[in-house]
Amino acid sequence: MAEVYNHKVVEKKWQKVWDDEKAFAATNDYSKPKYYALVEFPYPSGQGLHVGHPRPYTALDIVARKRRMQGYNVLYPMGWDAFGLPTENYAIKNKIHPKIVTENNVKHFKDQLHSLGYSFDWDREINTTDPKYYKWTQWIFLKLFKAGLAYKKEMPINWCTSCKVGLANEEVVNGVCERCGAPVVRKVKSEWMLKITDYADKLIEGLNDVDYIERVKVSQKNWIGRSTGAEVDFQIKDTEDKLRIYTTRCDTLFGVTYMVVSPEHPYLDKYKDQIKNWEEIVAYREQASRKSDFERAELAKDKTGVAIDGLTAINPVNGKEVPIWVSDYVLMSYGTGAIMAVPAHDERDWEFAKKFHLPIIQVVAKNGEEVDVNEAAFTDVATGVLINSDFLNGLEVKDAKEKMIKFLEEKGIGQAKTNYKLRDWVFSRQRYWGEPIPIVHCDKCGYVPIDESELPLLLPEVESYMPTDNGESPLAAMTDWVNTTCPCCGGPAKRETDTMPQWAGSSWYFLRYTDPHNDKALASPEALKYWLPVDWYNGGMEHTTLHLLYSRFWHKFLYDQGVVPTPEPYQKRTSHGMILGENGEKMSKSRGNVVNPDDIVQEYGADTLRTYEMFIGAFDLAASWSEDGVKGCRRFLDRVWKLQDLMTDEEGYSKDLETKMHQTIKKVSNDFENLKYNTAIAAMMTLLNDFYKKGSITRGELKTLIILLNPVAPHITEEMWQIIGCEGRVYQQTWPEFDEAKTVESSVEIAVQINGKVKGTLGIQKDDPKDQVIAKAKEVIADKLTGNIVKEIYVPGRLVNIVMK
Incomplete structure (x- = not known):
């Protein structure tokens, strides 16, 4: 009779065995077939793991373990995305150096991951705050700078009046700082930028060559936002200047009834003496400065604006005079900072026109018929016939666009143009806990890169991490570090005091895993050629836009530089759904519904947690946590454990269950490859019921079930394998094969x-x-x-x- 399964003893035992045997270390034998499985490395926060982390880690652990048993040399690595503002804030509040905070958090995270039995190759562990790592982050920046893809630019940023730091758009909520609640204003700052826009077309076209789930491809394309249209010049009446706009719908130019410029548009200051309501414009501009770009661009928000009294524009296709408004929904950072408004055929323009009683002219009709434009004629004008449009009347939309572009180019008032929503990447941060930017500024030579031999440029020790009142990084106060000599002329110069964003280290970490201890290159050409591209990369859907875009951009740049051998970094990209609280809401401390994985491991075991996280529901969808579900998975494992009492000495499959065995092998094998972990586990549960219904299981059947279950529940299966007297370890076995004929x-x-x-x-x-x-x-x-x-x-x-x- 088998003893009761004691997970506390068994799991610690096998974790030590795997460590001692270096069971999951990838080898440098480049003659073997390789498989590179990758999960997003975590930010090691003080809170440690939550139950959302194990979902993707377990999923790819299943794939990695299965691939090893299929004869592959598997690289399944883990590391730490450890620079960032939360650690710096904690350090400021508690007066502990960010380095110490990071070390403590990493240790806690690593202990938690270790307790879950993941088959990570810990010999390849990386940390973005390690100078041996960020040396190469700085090296890549220098490459970008020398290639003309890194530059400085004056631009508005979100400025917290209390924290004294610049904030990302997502850190501004309702005009206040998400962390401290203080008002946020717009402030012009000189920022380092990366010219990701130069790679816009390559980033779109590269999606044709990879196996990404469709919604990931869509998110990438939408963020880049490539569109074809025309640039058109509207003369500002009685001035020498023109307002240039970009539109994808030049066929609707006869429907323009007003224009809108951004509150930051330079023509406002240029012509302020002609603007009769200048004080009103200034007050509105002040209001707009307290909103983030995200809030300003939000479609659902109430429309606000001020008509400019003293400036009007001339529609270039019919000579009509139209008013110019200022509104915060137009951003200087997107397009030209000015738009033409066609309220009959654009929802936002229509709402604006209705609120401020501006004219609305329909110029596209479904069946050549006019409708009541006060009832929102904008609903669908992708196709139709032009009306009220002079020489375009009667043409279909597609033909009207072509004819209008030809007209604009012939008259010299516009031209065809491909445009992108994508903007260059704001790269610098006025903070301490980040990679120093390896640039000095010389009054004579300008911005000069330091010599590569001086890398890494170490982050200096500082007594205070507090932000400065003038918005500069805490490093700016370290004059001994800041003051240096120009690498170009030898004269006095100052180091750059901005640091890199957290995105920097995470844009190339997958490359370092291939050769993490190399001090001569970010990785050897041999290692990169062997391991790239990543075969399967899984992460949160929230990272499939910016993180994925940034890392693909860096990789494509390094490919153009001859550093990496593949144009795309990841061959396959999938994402997982969030795990919600038992009440169906997102887990958070304020809601009191957070589940600590340590508690589940302690009470039910790591294998139970792993099994439940895979069984909870469809992998790509959100699922609510259930304590009863956890208990059910523990009962399943207990029943697997007790199969030892039903085992016979027969090595093969019994005749009456042979078909079921082959069906289960096929089902589990296929489902593991297609993110259907819940149905794979369900198939093993059904097979388990068949064994109990029969009252016996052959030794051969039990061995096969143990191997199938091992990627999900590795501890209990290794223990059972040893108890029933099998040779070697489960992780060293060959993955079972099915006979198609025997599945029928x-x-x-x-x-x-x-x-x-x-x-x-x-x-x-x-x-x-x-x-x-x-x-x-x-x-x-x-x-x-x-x-x-x-x-x-x-x-x-x-x-x-x-x-x-």
């Missing part, structure tokens, strides 16, 4: 009917002849055959129907 049921149960009503069932072989099946069917219902049989119907593999009078 040779026997089937069919219904036996009289006059279409089921009276019994009959087990037959699929190839039994019709006469034999009908004869057996009659035997089953012999006592019910009391009339005259007029017809005997056999539907192969389904039913026999005896028709009687």
Whole structure:
């Protein structure tokens, strides 16, 4: 009789065995077939792991373990995305150096991951705050700078009046700082930028060559936002200047009834003496400065604006004078900072026009018919016929666009243009806890890169991490570090005091895993050629836009530089759904619904947590946590454990379960490859029930079940493998194969009917002849055959129907 499964003893035992044996270390034997499985490395926060982390880690651990048993040299690494503002804030509040905070957090995270039995290759562990790592982050920046893709630019940033730091758009909520609640204003700052826009087309076209789930491709394309249209110049009446706008719908130019410029548009200051309501414009500009770009661009928000009294524009296609408004929904950072408004055919323009009582002219009609434009004619104008449009009248939209572009170019008032929503990447941060930017500024030579031999440029020790009142990084106060000599002329110069964003280290970390201890290059050409591209990368859907875009940009740049051998970094990209609280809401401390994985491991075991996280529901969808579900998965593992008491000495599969065994191998194998972990586990649960129903399991069947379950529940399966006397370890075994022919049921149960009503069932072989099946069917219902049989119907593999009078 098998003892009760003691997860506390068994799991620690096998974790030590795997560590001692370096069971999951990838080898440098480049002759073997390789498989590179990657999960997003975590930010090591003080809170440690939450139950959302194990979902992707377990999923790719399953794939990695299965691949090893299929003969691959598997790289499944882990590291730490450890620079960032939360650590710096914690350090400021608690007066602990960010380095110490990071070390403590990493240790806690690593202990938690270790307790879950992941097959990470810990020999390749990386940390973005390690100078040996960020040396190469700085090296990549220098490459970008020398290639003209890194530059400085004056631009508005979100400035917290209390924290004294610049904030990302997502850190501004309702005009205040998300962390401290203080007002946020717009402040112009000189920022380092990366010219990701130069790679816009390559980033779109590269998606044709990778295996990404469709919604990931869509998010990438939408963020880049490539569109074709035209640039058009609107003369500002009685001035020498023109307002240049970009539009994808130049066919609607006859429907323009007003224009809108951004509150930051330079023409406002240029012509302020002509603007009669200048004070009103200034007040509105002040209001706009307190909103983030995200808030300003939000479609659902209430429309605000001020008409410019003293400036109007001339529509270049019909000479009509139209008013110019200032509104915060137009951003200087997107396009030209000015738009033409066609309220009959654009929802936002229509809402604006309705609020401020501006004219609305319909210029596209579905069937050539005019409608009541006050009832939102904008709903669908992708196709239709032009009306109220002079020389375009009667043309379909597509033809009207072509004719209008030709007209604009002939008149010299516009031209065809491809545009992008994508903007260059704001790269610098006025903070301490980040990679120093390896640039000095010389009054004579300008911005000069330091010599590569001086890398890494170390982050200096500082007494205070507090932000400065003037918005500069805390490093700016370190004059001994800041003051240096120019690498170009040898004269006095100052180091750059901004640091890199957290995105920097995470844009290339997957490359370092291939050769993490190399001090001569970010990785050797041999390692990069062997391991790239990443075969399967999984992470949160929230990172499939910016993080993925940034890392693809860096990789494509390094490919153009001859550093990496593949144009794309990741061959396959999938994402997982969030785990919600038991109440169906997002887990958070404020809601009191956070589940600590340590508690689950302690009470039910790591294998139970792993099994439940995979069984909770479809992997790509959100799922609510259930304590009852956790208990159910523990009961499943306990029943697997007790199969030892049912085992016979037979090495093969029993005849009556042979088909079921091959079906289960096929199902589990395929489902593991297609993110259907829940149905793979369900298949093993069904097979388990069959064993208990039969009352026995052969040694061969148990060995196969142990191997199938091992990627999900590695501890209990290794222990059972040892107890039943099998050689070696489970992780060293060969993945079971199925015989397709044996997955087809040779026997089937069919219904036996009289006059279409089921009276019994009959087990037959699929190839039994019709006469034999009908004869057996009659035997089953012999006592019910009391009339005259007029017809005997056999539907192969389904039913026999005896028709009687």
